[in-house]
Amino acid sequence: MALIELKQVSYRAGDQEILQDVSFAVEEGDYLTLTGPSGSGKSTTLKLIAGLISPNKGEIFYKGQNLDSLDLVQYRRQVSYCFQQPTLFDETVKDNLALPFAIRKQDFAEKRAQEALKQVDLSADYLDKKITTLSGGEKQRVALIRNLLFRPELLLLDEVTTGLDEESKQIVHQLIARVHQEGTTIVQVTHDQEELAASKQLLHMEKGGVLK
Amino acid sequence: MKAMAVSDLSLILSFALVLVPVAISWKEKLGLTRDIFYSVGRAIVQLVIVGYVLKFIMQVNNALLTLLMTLFIIFNAAWNANKRDPNPNRQLWQSIMALLIGTYITLGVLLLTQTVKLKPMQIIPITGMIAGNEMVAMGLCYKVLATGFHDQRQQVLEKIALGADVKTASMTILRRSIKTAMQPTIDSAKTVGLVNLPGMMSGLIFAGVDPVYAIKYQIMVTFMLLSATGLGAVIAGYLSYRNYFNKRSQLREEQ
Incomplete structure (x- = not known):
């Protein structure tokens, strides 16, 4: 059973058709990259998988269960979406790393947060x-570990290294590789050659559809 | 009471004051002349009707009729507060609920403490004051919520993506909205008597009441408005932030 499966998914924003009849599956442990020109619907596909938006047509399945039947708040704790230009909240790094604990109504584990910081x-x-x-x-890097403090089953990366300096990029690459080795499935959108080489499958998108 | 009577002639002559903004509008080419005459005309018609209705209700002195009048005031305040909400997904019932609870709790405390009596001449003006201030506070709360969800859209989306429920994702915006809505009443309490002599106190002094006696009522009004605006803002805020999300806990697209 696929971890994620999109069946004939279409998405429209206003008058604009962004995705049309997109179908593909992501197996557990996959490392998949969505490629294609800008405006081909890659980020929208990630947001649909993350449950941040819902398709106008078609269905998305998580471990065989239709997303429509799942509690999306709980689901998003398993399927974590990382933004291209993330925003940090409040005042300090601690405020940001405490948030995933607060969301799960748990006490902040400072040691765990410090360990996570060391990883980046x-x-x-x-x-x-x-x-x-x-x-x-x-x-x-802080935003990324904020997503990873509670290890998700599926990590969705939306051009997370775009605009980063080489050092930060390498650190993020190492973290993603480690997280994947430890069993997290990854679906990413990237134009970075090193990231493209690291992924196991490529899916090319054009004009709101999957070509390959 | 004669000291505060305004003769018809005096009233007509005081209409000259309306010509001041009309002249400003004409001189500065503001295009407000029509709007000024419309609003003045509307105010006169509304007040004349309300004057006769209140006279009737006070003469009848019936508890049910008084209650109906308070409901009428609350509904109108809710209608106007709701109109001030920029969110296209606003819900009128939320404004009604906030005003009903805020007004009746405040009124209930005043009645239980015997600060006011269950008489139309006391209950109706007090309800008007409570609902009017709540309406302004709620309108402010709605506007700050809308600005917050527009300016901090990315932050809300990221919190949702991290697995936050809609309440956690909105809490920063919600707190700021409620605080902003309550702030004018708190600020005005700080300057009451020093900068402005509010309506209740001024009215009593106009009617020839000893100012020392009038301040007691003004103190009561200050307490009452703090409670009412607080309740109105908190209930309206907590009910309406959800309008920015759909049933699937997804942030709605901006329209």
């Missing part, structure tokens, strides 16, 4: 840093 080459001191003092690369 940021010291434990970063917890108390103000988000306004972070560089773009550091913000993206």
Whole structure:
């Protein structure tokens, strides 16, 4: 049984047809990249899988269950979407890493947050840093571990390394590779050659449809 | 009471004051002349009708009729507060609910403490004051919510993507909306008597009541408005933030 399956999915925003009859499946443990020109519906596909929007036509299945029948709030804790230019909340890094705990009504585990920071080459001191003092690369790394503190089954990456400096990019690549090795399925949108090479499958999209 | 009587002639002469904004509009080419005359005409018609209705209700002195009048005030305030909500998915029943609860709880406390009596001449003006202030607070709350969901759309989306429920995702915006809605009443409480002599107190002084006695009523009004605007804003805020989401806990597209 596929982890995620899209069946004849179409999505329209206003008068604009963004996706038309898109069908594909993602198996557990896959590392899939959606490629294609801008405006081909790649990000929309990720948002549909993340349950942030719903298709106008067609169905999406998660482990054989139609997304329409699932509690999407719980589902999104398993299927995590990372934005291209993430926003950090409130004041400090700690505020951001505490949020996934608060969402699950759990006490903040500071040690776990410090370990997570280390994984993206940021010291434990970063917890108390103000988000306004972070560089773009550091913000993206904090945002990424915010998504990964509670390990999701499926990680959706929407051009997360676009605009990052080389050092941050390498750190993010290493983290993604590690997370995938540990069993998280990954679906990404990227134009980065290194990320394209790392993925196991490519799916080319054009004009709102899947070609291959 | 004669001291506060306004003769018909005085009233007609005071109409000259309306010509001031008309002259400003004409001189500065603001295009407001028509709107000024319409609003003045409307105010006169409304007040004349309300004057006769209130006179009738006060003469009849019937509890049910008084209650009906308070419901009429509440419904009108709710209708206007709802119109101030920029969200196309706004719900009138939410404004009605917030105003009903906010007004009747505040009124109930005033009645239980015997600050006011169950008489139309007390209940109706007090209800008007409560509902009017709640209406402004709720309108402000709705506007700040709309601005928040527009400006912080990305943040809300990211919280939702992290698995937050709609309440957690909206909490920052919701808190700011309620705070902003309550702030003018709190600020006005700080300057009451120093900057402005509010309507209740001014009315009593106009009627020849000892100012020291009049301040007691103004203090009561200050307490009452703090409670009413707080309740109205918190209920309206907590009911209406959900209008920005669909049943699937997804943030609706902006229209």
